[in-house]
Amino acid sequence: MTNNNVIVASENGSAKRVLHSTLLTAGVEELDNTLSFPVDLQQQLKLQDNRQVKLSIKNLVIGYLDKQTGHTMVAVDKVNLDVREGEFVTIVGLSGCGKSTFLNAIAGLVKHQYGEIRVNDRIVNGPGTDRAMVFQKASLLPWRKVGRNITYGLELGGMKPAEAKEKASYFVNLIRLNGFENHYPYQLSGGMQQRVNLARALACDPEVLLLDEPFAALDAITRELMQNELLELCEKVGKTVLMVTHQIDEAVLLSDRVIIFAARPAYVLADITIPISRPRKGHIKDSEEFRNLMSRIWSIIEGNANIGGGI
């Protein structure tokens, strides 16, 4: 890598910043001095929360090589984020803003150039069983029946099939697919497949559950039903969840906090706490409070898109 082939492109308010690759390897202080971000007030309010921090991301920078131009482009630009135990945090932003890349980096599927990811205060680098990812496409192994799809992660972790099978039945119950253990994925509807996908992730008993647009591939009605189901499920199992979605209503319905990412490269534009009490039900979508929250989030995203030159 030569020293001038990195161009960090981001527009934040009026300041135009250009970051050279040397900075990527420079110390934290130098970087912190070069780039300082407006911290949303709500972030400070969060400090009063004394639940344990499960997932902590500091100064995360992810670059990628643009094959067309040969430049290294920055997809995620110095993101800080803490997710506490039992919290449901959702990232929203325009398509292609880098939020999926961000999630992939946390899962360990994409290498980051700078910064650190900690799960339970332990630095992680690469995939691991402390995080489990649910993808947009159910991506079930088509030659395995439902039961063995759920235990796939466990088997990779070295669990004996017999022991894994016992565990599977619990999760089949949880996602209400009793009687479907011996079905092949092609025999299930899209919503059912996605439930199995969810169970596969939960079966690994991860510290943090990562959801990458989990319902984007489903039709609108099934999506609504699945959102309600996930709401119920999360309140039952009490997992720490980080989700990425396009759907603002989905984000507001499910989350404790909604993080808005700026477009390409991604950084945190806003961190909004959703003050709706739990347990929640799907019909809160029609409430005025809900609509107001949605339009507030939408206006932030839209404002950012206009600055960025339009998408």
Next chain:
Amino acid sequence: MRKLTVFQKSNTAKKEKILNLLLGSSVITLFLVSWELLFQFKVVNPLFISAPSRVVLAEITIIKDGSLLTNLSVSAKEFLLGYAAAIIIGFPFGIMLGWFKLIRGSFGPFIAALQATPRIALMPLFIIWFGLGITSKIVVVLMSAIFPLIVNLRVAMTTIDSDLIHVARAYGASRWQIFRSIAFPTSLPFLMTGLRLAAGRGLLGVIVAEVFGGAEGIGYMIQYAGSTFQTDKVFAGVLVVAVTGITLDFTLDRLGRYFDRWRGEVAVH
């Protein structure tokens, strides 16, 4: 999009199948009967074209005098040895070809050249190298059967669903685990297709080898009967080859469907 359940073994499906079989065989019967009539009324020269009835008689004769069994066992031996060798070499080679880019690049030109050359042209070469005995025939079968296997396994390795690999990696699978839990199951249906095609080609190889430079076997029998104008016996031999081919194809097709059962057939509406 909604899937409808399909009961493959339902009664209606069975009925349809039987009907199709009946319609199909009625056309075949028509074909055979008109062939027989053409012969009986001397429309065709009996020296060149036999008749179904005479083929059956010839078939009985070669079964009775044992010549069919002798020749068939020779051909079977050549086929089985060559086919087995093709699997033993072709299976790992095809997988490596698909899995490792370097091997793909290195052997690519050879495979392309060998594939493009009609293998039959290598027959004189094999005769020079391995003589007129059984070895040269086994090599011909091997060379004919190996390419469908290699090609199918290579394609299998390169068409693995990248989403599945993504999932496996996210769950922390090692390269070997990815191979075992994803690449291998993906390749099974392809392997079955490869085996089926390879059987057909291998059979072709046996016949070719025997027609060209044999002193025994079904191919030789056909060739010899042909050059001595025993037309009935030629057809009798061809019938044996055809029946063997169809049986082999059918069996391997069934086996392939068994390994493919997770794909299912669904109607979507």
Next chain:
Amino acid sequence: MDIIIAEKVNKKFKLKQGQNINNNGVASNQIEVLNGFDLKIKKGEFLVLVGPSGSGKSVFLDLVGGLSTPTGGVVYLDDKPVEAPSSKTAYVFQQYALFPWRTALSNIEFGLESRGVLKEERVKIARELLSLFGLSDFEDRFPYQLSGGMQQRVAIARALATKPEVLLMDEPFAALDAQTREILQNELIRIWEGTETTVIFVTHSIDEAVFLADRVAVVTARPGRIKEIIEIDLPRPRNGELRSSNEFAANRHKVWGALKTEVNKAQQDWKLAPQFSE
């Protein structure tokens, strides 16, 4: 003034050979998708059909488009029973269904060719439509060279090329991502508000239905018939800001209320369906 009248429409399908479905535990090779379907559609209105999967909404579009015939009852188009595809209707599909071997421009020309319009005239109409959708620079592209949103724009343009009186749209935006979907909804409503075309639009998305429709017709779970028709009392012309208004939420609530029980019914049905294992 009703342009389309459906009276007691029934539609049964015989499944392909070897296929059976489970009807309340009884295996059958017939499936009844519409039963007693009555609907009147006014000239120039935007009518949206919503309902659970498999409730026969698309089948109804096929009947109006003359692509299939009802088992019982009649569908009238301009007071005449529909028997074959008519030049008054045009179809837009979820899968775009652009012919991949034709460029964007010649895809739009297709319907005009069958009507014997001359080449020059065809190209002129197609170019106008392309520019209406902002795709003038893409006329020589093949479908594989266009993004999903662009492909669907071309497909809509193709349907509009024949100046249909009735436009049938079968979940046209379902395959697009959320943002592109909203953009295309805005575009569709802008273009439609400038025409007098009647639109019958099938969707699964309640937001989409409320945003676009004059009236939303809720279809029951299979076998489908009209459960309820909801007037959407939102002003026109409409634009994206409408989505966050309280009136929008109120309308959305009404539609979801009517739909919910049907969806639950369909869910039951759907759990029964794959009732066999290896």
Next chain:
Amino acid sequence: MSEELVVSGRVVQKARAIDFSRYKNRIAPLLEDLNTWSRGIPLVLAFFALWEALPRLGIIDTLFLPPFSTTVQTLFDLIVSGKLLLHVIVSLQRAAIGFGLAFLISVPFGFLMGWYNKFERYTDLLVQSLRNVSTFALLPIFLLLFGLGEPSKIAIIFYGASWQLLMNTISGVKSVDPIYIKAAKSMGASDWDLFHKVILPASIPSIAVGARLGAKISLMVVIAAEMIGAKSGLGFFIQNAQFNFMVPEMYAGILALAILGLAVNYLLVWVEKRTTYWKGETDSSFLG
């Protein structure tokens, strides 16, 4: 490091524009091909070196394997003297006539079988049975029927190539996505429109693959037929060289055939790509 890259929104726009133009770029896939193939060079060179060294060092008798240089020299002489060309032309001619006839008959027949379900129900079993009768086993019968001359060779090439073309045409017609037919009908397409504007173009890719495989079979069958009973053609040349123990000539003949086979294959892959340009796949798998 141009200035416009600094603003984020435009970078996205720019990347998108490039993404589309890439499809028109025909050099990139070619370069990628070359890159893959260049990995093969060392092994190919090693192979030729071994071929040269083994007979020269006396490890293999030159009677079995003449050195590579001798083979190339012989091939060169044969090409210059025009002897080989004659045989090549004769073989290609036979293959082309047989293949052409197969194409003219199988493709229309395939359309009938693919489109009219009833027709297929009656004929399928017969076709499947005949298809499974090995072409080479039938060789003696064709010789009996048509004699040793040209007709028997063309007939057997026709027989060999027909099945692949037939099968691919049928599957091409059957796998036309019903949505295209629905779309065309909804726009008032007549039956003739439906056939020549939808079914025909939609099944071309499958037919093109069938044609490529059929052509390969034609080449194989023509060589086989010539080896059994002919006085000209590349098959005859190779067989004749073996009988007369002209080993270098035999090798040269096989080498020429390999080159010819590769050339035909590349040509057909090119044709296939030309006829399916609208699919936009840059798949270079001519191994299939």
